[in-house]
Amino acid sequence: MWLSPALLLLCLSGSLSLTGPSSVTGTLGGSLSVQCQYEEEYQSYKKYWCRGQNEGTCDNIVETQGEAKEKNGRVSIRDHADRLTFIVTMENLTADDAGSYWCRVRKTWYLGFWSSGTSVQVKVSVSPEKAMMFLSSSSSVHLLLLVFLKLPLFLTLVGAVLWVNRPLKGPGGSQPDKEKPSRSAPSPGKPCPGIQPFRPDRRDLQTLDSRAGGQQSLDSGGT
Incomplete structure (x- = not known):
């Protein structure tokens, strides 16, 4: 298809007169905003947000009425003429909100019988x-x-658990004997433990005999 230079220039000038993001992504239950900028020549005209695959057949969802915020259900639009920008906000996103949308500015002549304008396509995606x-x-x-x-x-x-099952220790850090024999008094006639019995030898016996004989002599002399 061949386009005349004048028509091609008109299409290019229209696409450059309005700019916006080519795609935006939101999350389920969340919200997203689309910001579109336009040239000063479109400052006094209405701005639109429509949905559809084609620019000429898309369905208008919401449009501006001056600079006040306009809302249609979960979608709102507001024109900031001082910044040459209008912003579209979609809230409480659902999976059905994904699709092709358009930012549009429309000029109208001849009492609405013929109109022209500019638009830019925006792809909206919704992720979980x-x-x-x-x-x-x-x-x-x-x-x-x-x-x-x-x-x-x-x-x-x-x-x-480890503290309850710990080994008990006696005084000084030593572990007490689990089975310690009890001490009992020695039996009569048995030597005490640790004491050696006295066993006199022959020399000791002679010394004792001599001492006993001397003692007897003293006793007899005294009488």
Whole structure:
């Protein structure tokens, strides 16, 4: 298909008059924002957010009415004319929100019978990342409980068991004898333990006999 230079220039100028992200991604249950910038010549015109595969047949979802914030269900739009920017916000995202959207600015002439404008396509994706983050958060909480609560409790129980079953020690750090024989008084006629019995030899007997004889002589002389 061949385009005339004038028509090609018109298409290029229109695409350059409005810019925005080619794609955005949000999470289930979350929200996302799309910011589109336009040229000063479009400052006083309405801005639109529509959905569809083609620019000319997309369905309008929400449009601006001046600089006030406009909302349609979970989708809102606001024109910041001083910054030549309008922002679209989608809240409480669902999987059905994924698809092709358009930022649009429309000019109208001849009492609405003929119009022109510019637009830019934005691909919206919705991921279940929030659910994965919830699972990851639950795993992190369980790990923290294991480290800071369950593990110290387990170590405390092990320490208590070891302390109860520890070997007892007597005075001075020595372990007491489990089976220590009781001490009893020695039997008559038996020497005390540790004492050697006295056994006199011949010399001792002679000395005792001589002392006994001398004592008898003294006794007889005295009488």
